[in-house]
Amino acid sequence: MGRIRFSTAGLAAIGMGLVAGFLAGFLLGPATGISFSQGDPTPAPLATLAPPPAEVLSLLDAEETAIATIYEQASPSVVHITSRTQVVDFWRGVVPQEGTGSGFVYDDQGHIVTNNHVIEGADEIEVVLADGTHLPAQVTGADSYYDLAVLRVDPAQLNVPALPLGASDTLRVGQRVLAIGNPFGLDRTLTTGVISALDRVIESDSGLSVGNAIQTDAAINPGNSGGPLLNSRGQVIGVNTSIRSPSGGSVGIGFAVPISTIKRVIPSLIAEGRYRHPSLRILTRELGYEVRPSEAGPQNGLLIVNMDPAGPAAQAGLEAAQVQQQGFRRVYVGGDIITAIDGTPIHTRDDLALYLENHTRPGDTITVTVARQGQALDVPLVVGEE
Secondary structure (H helix, E strand, O other): OOOOOOOHHHHHHHHHHHHHHHHHHHHHOOOOOOOOOOOOOOOOOOOOOOOOOHHHHHHHHHHHHHHHHHHHHHHHHEEEEEEEEEEEEOOOEEEEEEEEEEEEEOOOOOEEEEOHHHHOOOOEEEEEOOOOOEEEEEEEEEEOOOOEEEEEOOHHHOOOOOOOEOOOOOOOOOOEEEEEEOHHHOOOEEEEEEEEEEEEEEEOOOOOEEEEEEEEOOOOOOOOOOOEEEOOOOOEEEEEEEEOOOOOOOOOOEEEEEHHHHHHHHHHHHHHOOOOOEEOOEEEEEEOOOEOOOOOOOOOOEEEEEEOOOOHHHHOOOOOOEEEEEOOEEEEEOOOEEEEEOOEEOOOHHHHHHHHHHHOOOOOEEEEEEEEOOEEEEEEEEOEEO
16 A cells, blocks of 8 residues: 655645635634624624512512611620630740620620620620720629620610510521621621521530520621620520531531520529529439440430439439449449439430420429339429539
């Protein structure tokens, strides 16, 4: 088979032909292309999008106006809190350390609500109002379990109104919420979102489980702690307290202590300086998790392993298990197993703590259902105090 050969001159001629063809196609263009001839100097204008209907624009304007109005009315009652503590540094000796957070005016007596972790251990606390006024503050009461605290400033210098309080029983997932606070020290920042979930169980700074928390996707960052979570009427429905984030910044999962808890705890902090937590004064182990249940008894519940002899459980006649050593194992013998309170099943220590906190107060009488030697007993018991 013969070979096809191209001379240098032939290749040059082919190349020039290709270039000429490309230029001709570009300048003349096909019938559907863009022409740059003198008769058509500019391309045809693109079609513009039709504006939204007037009713849609009016709805957007109404929502934006409502949010702006709520912010304008509520933000003066949101305060910036600075806490100062003296810490010992190995190289520099005693040095001051500052922390910041948020709070809001609770009443006309100078009381301000915030988070306990914002002011815990502080040697000096200062409140800064929206107009720049700096006021010294004193701690009236605090509770680490609910992470709530009340400060007090001179009411004569507090020239802003208290924020109105809302209600928990009307809250719904999807409801619009607004958070006002001082993230990263940026005073009175507004973020908006919705209620993402209700009745969440979160862990407080004390390491205990707290129920009924509000979950929101409104951006909450360090410095927002203690600030109010507001509904679309400008009412406080929660106190922003924590976020869940792998980076420490907002990822759309924030939590607030609900207004039902605020209404229950804050008056006690103002009146007594503390909140009296209900307790049975017992130590327990969870069946199926920490203790192997017997085949004949309940498979879920709390085995009482110790109790305060003067506490409410002992006074009601409940019995604690005895510990026996069998080889390398510790075995619990006997003891009452709590399976329900007032008919509500109790499986874990969180179940017990959440029921007592949400449904009882010290001095209330409850019915504790226990399993004792294969028999179910209902034992009336007067709730004690932690």
